[in-house]
Amino acid sequence: MTEGGVTSGVAGDVSGGVTGGVVDWRDTGFWEPGEGVGDEEFAAAEHSLFDGPFTWPVLVARRDALEHNIATMAAFARRHGLALAPHGKASMAPALWRRQLDAGAWGITVATANQALVCRKAGVRRVLLANELLDGTALRGLARELDRDPAFAFLFYVDSAAGVEAASRAAGGRPFRVLVELGHAGGRTGCRTAAEAVRLARAAAAAPGVEVAGVAGYEGGLPGADEVTAYLRDLRGLAAEFHAAGVCAGGGPIVVSAGGSAWFDIVARELGGIGFDGREALPLLRSGAYVSHDDGFYRVRTPFNRIPGEGRLEPALEVWAQVLSVPEPGLAIAGLGKRDAPYDEGLPVPRRVRRDGVEWTAEGIALTRMNDHHAYLALMPGTALVPGDLVCFGVSHPCTAFDKRRAIPVVDEDHRVVDVLRTFF
Amino acid sequence: MTEGGVTSGVAGDVSGGVTGGVVDWRDTGFWEPGEGVGDEEFAAAEHSLFDGPFTWPVLVARRDALEHNIATMAAFARRHGLALAPHGKASMAPALWRRQLDAGAWGITVATANQALVCRKAGVRRVLLANELLDGTALRGLARELDRDPAFAFLFYVDSAAGVEAASRAAGGRPFRVLVELGHAGGRTGCRTAAEAVRLARAAAAAPGVEVAGVAGYEGGLPGADEVTAYLRDLRGLAAEFHAAGVCAGGGPIVVSAGGSAWFDIVARELGGIGFDGREALPLLRSGAYVSHDDGFYRVRTPFNRIPGEGRLEPALEVWAQVLSVPEPGLAIAGLGKRDAPYDEGLPVPRRVRRDGVEWTAEGIALTRMNDHHAYLALMPGTALVPGDLVCFGVSHPCTAFDKRRAIPVVDEDHRVVDVLRTFF
Numbered sequence: 001m002t003e004g005g006v007t008s009g010v011a012g013d014v015s016g017g018v019t020g021g022v023v024d025w026r027d028t029g030f031w032e033p034g035e036g037v038g039d040e041e042f043a044a045a046e047h048s049l050f051d052g053p054f055t056w057p058v059l060v061a062r063r064d065a066l067e068h069n070i071a072t073m074a075a076f077a078r079r080h081g082l083a084l085a086p087h088g089k090a091s092m093a094p095a096l097w098r099r100q101l102d103a104g105a106w107g108i109t110v111a112t113a114n115q116a117l118v119c120r121k122a123g124v125r126r127v128l129l130a131n132e133l134l135d136g137t138a139l140r141g142l143a144r145e146l147d148r149d150p151a152f153a154f155l156f157y158v159d160s161a162a163g164v165e166a167a168s169r170a171a172g173g174r175p176f177r178v179l180v181e182l183g184h185a186g187g188r189t190g191c192r193t194a195a196e197a198v199r200l201a202r203a204a205a206a207a208p209g210v211e212v213a214g215v216a217g218y219e220g221g222l223p224g225a226d227e228v229t230a231y232l233r234d235l236r237g238l239a240a241e242f243h244a245a246g247v248c249a250g251g252g253p254i255v256v257s258a259g260g261s262a263w264f265d266i267v268a269r270e271l272g273g274i275g276f277d278g279r280e281a282l283p284l285l286r287s288g289a290y291v292s293h294d295d296g297f298y299r300v301r302t303p304f305n306r307i308p309g310e311g312r313l314e315p316a317l318e319v320w321a322q323v324l325s326v327p328e329p330g331l332a333i334a335g336l337g338k339r340d341a342p343y344d345e346g347l348p349v350p351r352r353v354r355r356d357g358v359e360w361t362a363e364g365i366a367l368t369r370m371n372d373h374h375a376y377l378a379l380m381p382g383t384a385l386v387p388g389d390l391v392c393f394g395v396s397h398p399c400t401a402f403d404k405r406r407a408i409p410v411v412d413e414d415h416r417v418v419d420v421l422r423t424f425f
Numbered sequence: 426m427t428e429g430g431v432t433s434g435v436a437g438d439v440s441g442g443v444t445g446g447v448v449d450w451r452d453t454g455f456w457e458p459g460e461g462v463g464d465e466e467f468a469a470a471e472h473s474l475f476d477g478p479f480t481w482p483v484l485v486a487r488r489d490a491l492e493h494n495i496a497t498m499a500a501f502a503r504r505h506g507l508a509l510a511p512h513g514k515a516s517m518a519p520a521l522w523r524r525q526l527d528a529g530a531w532g533i534t535v536a537t538a539n540q541a542l543v544c545r546k547a548g549v550r551r552v553l554l555a556n557e558l559l560d561g562t563a564l565r566g567l568a569r570e571l572d573r574d575p576a577f578a579f580l581f582y583v584d585s586a587a588g589v590e591a592a593s594r595a596a597g598g599r600p601f602r603v604l605v606e607l608g609h610a611g612g613r614t615g616c617r618t619a620a621e622a623v624r625l626a627r628a629a630a631a632a633p634g635v636e637v638a639g640v641a642g643y644e645g646g647l648p649g650a651d652e653v654t655a656y657l658r659d660l661r662g663l664a665a666e667f668h669a670a671g672v673c674a675g676g677g678p679i680v681v682s683a684g685g686s687a688w689f690d691i692v693a694r695e696l697g698g699i700g701f702d703g704r705e706a707l708p709l710l711r712s713g714a715y716v717s718h719d720d721g722f723y724r725v726r727t728p729f730n731r732i733p734g735e736g737r738l739e740p741a742l743e744v745w746a747q748v749l750s751v752p753e754p755g756l757a758i759a760g761l762g763k764r765d766a767p768y769d770e771g772l773p774v775p776r777r778v779r780r781d782g783v784e785w786t787a788e789g790i791a792l793t794r795m796n797d798h799h800a801y802l803a804l805m806p807g808t809a810l811v812p813g814d815l816v817c818f819g820v821s822h823p824c825t826a827f828d829k830r831r832a833i834p835v836v837d838e839d840h841r842v843v844d845v846l847r848t849f850f
Contacts, residue, residue, distance in 0.1 A: 025542045026849055031562045033542055033570070055538050055563045089764075089797060111798040112760065113480050117450045117458055131760070131798065132749035134813045137456045138480045145458070159750050162812040188799055189750035189758045324557035325584050325614035333614050335537065335556070338769060339514075339828055339850065372514060372824045373536040373556065374613055387587040388559045399797045403764055404850075406831075424451055425764065425829075 021422045027407040029058035039407075039420040049320065049415040050357070056390070057321035057340045059404060060411045061421055065316035066096065066291065072311040073290045074103035076264070079310075081273030085109045085128045085257070087288025091402045092423045094122035096291055107153065109286045113138030118424045120145055120152070128257065129156035130216065130286055132163050132181070132189055139170030146174045155213055155255065157181040159190050164204045171209025178204055179216040179255055180242075182235050187221050194238050201247040212247050214255030214282070215239045219263050228263045232270035243276040253280035261289040265303035265310075289398045292316040296346035296396020315394050317401050319348060321375065323389040330378060332365075332385040336393065337373035340404055346396030350377065354390040362391060446847045452832040454483035464832075464845040474745065474840040475782070481815070482746035482765045484829060485836045486846055490741035491521065491716065497736040498715045499528035501689070504735075506698030510534045510553045510682070512713025516827045517848045519547035521716055532578065534711045538563030543849045545570055545577070553682065554581035555641065555711055557588050557606070557614055564595030571599040580638055580680065582606040584615050589629045596634025603629055604641040604680055605667075607660050612646050619663050623670060630672040637672050639680030639707070640664045644688050653688045657695035668701040678705035686714040690728035690735075714823045717741040721771035721821020740819050742826050744773060746800065748814040755803060757790075757810040761818065762798035765829055771821030775802065779815040787816060 024036030031053045047053060049060065077084040083106035088097050092115065097108050107126025110116050113135055119127045133139060133156045146152055158164050159181045167176045180201045183190020191197040197215070204212050217235045219228045239256045248254050254276055259267040264287050271283040289298050293313035304312050321336035341348045347370065350362035364380030379385060395401045402408070403425045410419035449461030456478045472478060474485060502509040508531035513522050517540065522533050532551025535541050538560055544552045558564060558581045571577055583589050584606045592601045605626045608615020616622040622640070629637050642660045644653045664681045673679050679701055684692040689712050696708040714723050718738035729737050746761035766773045772795065775787035789805030804810060820826045827833070828850045835844035 025539075025546050028539045028850060031538070031542070031566055033545070033566050053562065055560050111762075113456070114450075114453050117456070120458070121450050132758075132812065134747055134749060135480050137478065141456055141458050159752060160812045163750075166813060183752050185753065187752075188796070188801070189752055192753050322559055324559060325588075327584060327608050327612075327614055328610065328617055333557075337536075338825060344763060344768065371613070376613070387557065387585045388591060400763060404828075425453060 031055040043419045046416045057336045059319045060409045062316045063410045065314035080268035082285045085284045087286050090288035126153040134166040143172035147172045168207040168209045175211045177211050177213040182217045205247040211249035216257040220260035228266050253282035255282045257284035259285040261287045262301040292398040295349045295394025319393045332377040334375040336375040342397040342400035348393035352392040456480040468844045471841045482761045484744045485834045487741045488835050490739035494738050505693035507710045510709050512711050515713035551578040559591040568597035572597045593632040593634050600636045602636045602638040607642045626672040636674035641682040645685035653691050678707035680707045682709035684710040686712045687726040717823040720774045720819025744818045748810050757802040759800040761800040767822045767825035773818035777817040
C-alpha cells in the first residue's frame with residue numbers, strides 16, 4: 001500500500017462495473033418507453049431538456065458548475081497542504097469520483113460498508129470509511145478484498161473496544177488500518193476524551209490484525225468557529241500524542257482527518273501542512289457536498305463566504321417541474337414532491353419560470369410545502385403562473401437530492417443534455 | 426376497453442420487463458461483492474437476515490403482513506361496493522401490484538406519467554393517474570400506448586382549460602378519458618366549486634380527443650370526519666350533475682374516485698354501491714399506504730381504528746440497524762440515516778434489540794434525530810446498548826420508506842429472506 005504524501009494523489013482507475021448504463025423506463029425524469037438507449041448514445045444526441053425525451057419533474061446537474069467546483073476544491077486543498085478524500089456519499093456517482101480523483105484527490109470517503117463496496121466496483125483504490133464498522137459480514141468481505149488487491153488502501157474508524165475486537169476477529173492476511181475517532185460532548189460518534197482515545201489506540205495497536213493509522217474527527221456538529229478551532233487543535237494534539245506513544249504502525253504518515261463542507265477554511269488553517277516531529281502527517285479533508293454545492297444550506301455555510309478571495313462554488317443541481325394547477329388566487333401546484341427534491345434542510349428555491357421558450361426570474365414565488373408528488377407555490381399578487389409553465393428550482397442539501405435519482409441528466413449552459421450521471425444508492 | 430363493474434376486477438398481467446432482477450453490489454443492505462445472484466435463486470436460499478449476505482442497515486418487508494394487508498383491504502372494498510385502484514406510488518413495486526390485482530383490484534393508481542410508464546411495463550391494464558397531466562411528451566407517449574393496446578384503460582385528472590387543451594392536442598386515435606377533479610378551499614389541486622367543475626366538464630366533453638369519464642377528489646387534506654363527509658357528498662353530487670348534464674361519455678359507469686388511507690371508512694359510507702338514476706357508477710377507492718401500513722403516521726390514522734370489527738392492518742416494514750457507538754452515558758449512535766428510513770412524518774420507532782441471537786423489547790430507547798447515515802438514540806437510565814447490537818425499528822410513512830431502496834428483502838416470521846421486492850422509483 002502506498003499511502004502517499006499530501007499531494008501525490010495517485011488517482012484510482014474508476015471504471016469497471018459502473019459503466020454501460022442504459023436510459024429506459026426505469027429512469028425517472030426520462031421518457032423512454034422503448035427498449036432503452038445506452039448512456040453514451042443518449043448523451044451524444046445532446047437533446048434539449050425542453051423538447052427531448054424527458055418528463056417533468058427532472059433533476060439535472062449543470063456540467064460547468066460540477067467541473068468548476070471540483071477544480072476549485074482541488075486547488076484549495078493543494079494550496080493549503082491538505083490531501084482531499086471527497087465524501088463520496090454526497091453524490092454516490094462514480095463518474096464524479098473519477099473527476100475528483102483526476103483532479104488530484106487522494107481517495108474517496110464513504111459512510112457505510114455498502115458504499116465502500118461501490119467504491120471497489122468503481123475501481124477506487126483508496127477508500128476512507130469515515131464511520132465505525134462492526135458488521136462482521138462486511139468486515140470479512142473487506143478483509144478478503146484487501147488480500148485480493150495489494151493496491152487497495154482502506155481506512156475506517158474505531159471508538160470502542162468492541163470496534164477493535166470486531167476488526168481483529170474479521171482481519172485477513174493484511175491488517176485493517178484504523179483511525180481512532182475523537183468526538184466531543186454532545187456530538188455524534190467518537191471517544192469523548194483524548195485519554196480514552198489513547199487507551200483505545202494502545203488496545204488497537206496490540207490487537208492482532210489491526211494497525212493504527214491515525215486520528216479522525218468531525219467538526220460539523222459544533223456551534224461556531226471557536227469551538228471548531230479548539231476541537232481541531234485537540235485532534236492535532238491527539239495525533240502528536242499517538243506519535244509520542246508510538247502507537248501508529250509503520251513508517252508512513254500519520255493520518256489526521258477532519259472536514260465537512262462548513263469549516264474547511266479552519267481545517268486548512270489548523271491541519272494544513274502539519275507534521276509530527278520528524279514524522280510526516282497526512283491531513284485528510286473529507287468535504288463532499290462542495291461537488292454540487294446548493295442554493296440553501298451550503299450556500300449559507302460554505303467557508304468561501306468567509307474567504308471569497310480563494311474562490312467560490314456554484315450550485316450545480318436544478319429541478320425543473322411543471323405547474324399542474326392554479327386552483328385559486330395566490331396558489332399554484334407544481335408536480336414536484338418529496339420523491340424529487342430534498343426537504344430536510346430547507347425546501348427547494350424557485351429560481352426561474354419558463355413559458356413557450358421564454359424565461360424570467362421567479363420573483364414573488366415561494367415553495368411553502370411538499371407532498372410526495374406535489375409542491376405548493378405561494379404567489380405574490382401580480383405573479384401569474386398558468387398550468388403548463390415550467391419552474392426551475394434550486395435545492396438545499398445535495399445528499400438528499402442525489403439519492404432521489406439513479407440517472408441524472410447533465411446539462412450544458414443551454415440545457416442540452418450532454419451526459420447521464422449514474423448514482424448508486 | 427372494458428371498464429367493468431365494481432367487482433369485476435379483471436386483473437392485469439403484471440409481468441413483462443420488471444422481472445429478472447439480480448442481487449449484486451448495487452443493492453443497498455445486501456452484501457454481494459461477486460457477480461450477483463438472480464432474485465429467485467437468492468430467495469430460494471432462504472438466508473437468515475442475521476447470518477446471510479446482508480449488511481446493516483437493512484430495510485425488510487414482512488411477507489405475512491403484506492399478504493394480510495392486501496387481503497384485508499380487498500375484502501373491505503368488496504364488502505362496501507367499492508372498486509379498489511390501490512395507489513401504486515406508495516411501493517412502486519410491481520410484484521405487490523400484481524398481488525393487489527390478483528386480490529381483485531380494478532387497476533393501479535399512480536401520481537406521475539413516469540409511474541404510469543412503469544405500470545405499462547409491468548403489464549397493468551388499467552391505470553388511474555390521480556393527478557393533472559400537462560406534459561406533452563408524456564401525453565403523446567400515452568396516446569401512442571392507447572392506440573397500440575386496445576386493452577389499456579387510462580384515466581387522469583383535469584382541473585383547468587389548459588389541462589383539457591394539452592390532452593386534446595396530444596390525443597391519438599382513442600380519446601383520452603379524463604376525470605374532472607373537485608378540490609376544496611385551502612386544498613391542493615382541483616376545481617374549487619362545482620360550477621367551475623361543470624363548466625370544465627362541458628369544455629372537456631366538447632374537446633376533440635377528450636372524453637369525460639367522471640369525477641375525482643382527495644379528502645386527505647381535510648381536518649376531520651365532518652369536512653370529509655361534506656366533501657364526499659359534494660363529489661357525489663357533482664357526478665350526479667355530470668350525469669344530468671350528459672357530459673360523461675359512452676354508456677359505461679360514471680367514475681367517482683376518492684380515498685387516501687385515512688378516511689376510507691367514510692368513503693365507503695358515502696360512495697359505496699352508488700349509482701345515478703339508471704346509470705351505473707364506478708366508485709374507485711385509491712388507498713395505497715395500507716399495503717405496508719406503518720408504525721407511526723398511519724398507525725394513528727387508519728380508519729380501522731374506528732371500525733375494529735372490519736379488520737386491522739399490520740406494519741410490514743422494519744429497518745434493522747447496528748449500534749456503531751455508545752460514546753457517552755444515555756446516547757447510542759446507530760448506523761441508520763435519512764438514506765435508510767423515512768423522517769418526514771415521524772421518525773423511526775425502536776421496537777426490538779437483538780444481541781447474540783437473543784431479542785428483547787426496545788423499552789427505554791428513543792430515536793431523536795437522524796443525519797444522512799446516523800441515528801441518535803436516547804437511552805433511559807438502565808438501558809444498556811453496546812456497539813454491535815442490532816435494533817429493529819418500525820417506520821412512519823411508507824411512501825418515503827419504499828423509495829429508499831431498489832431491492833427490499835421480504836422476510837418470513839423467522840426473518841428468513843424468502844423474496845426480493847424490486848421497486849422502480
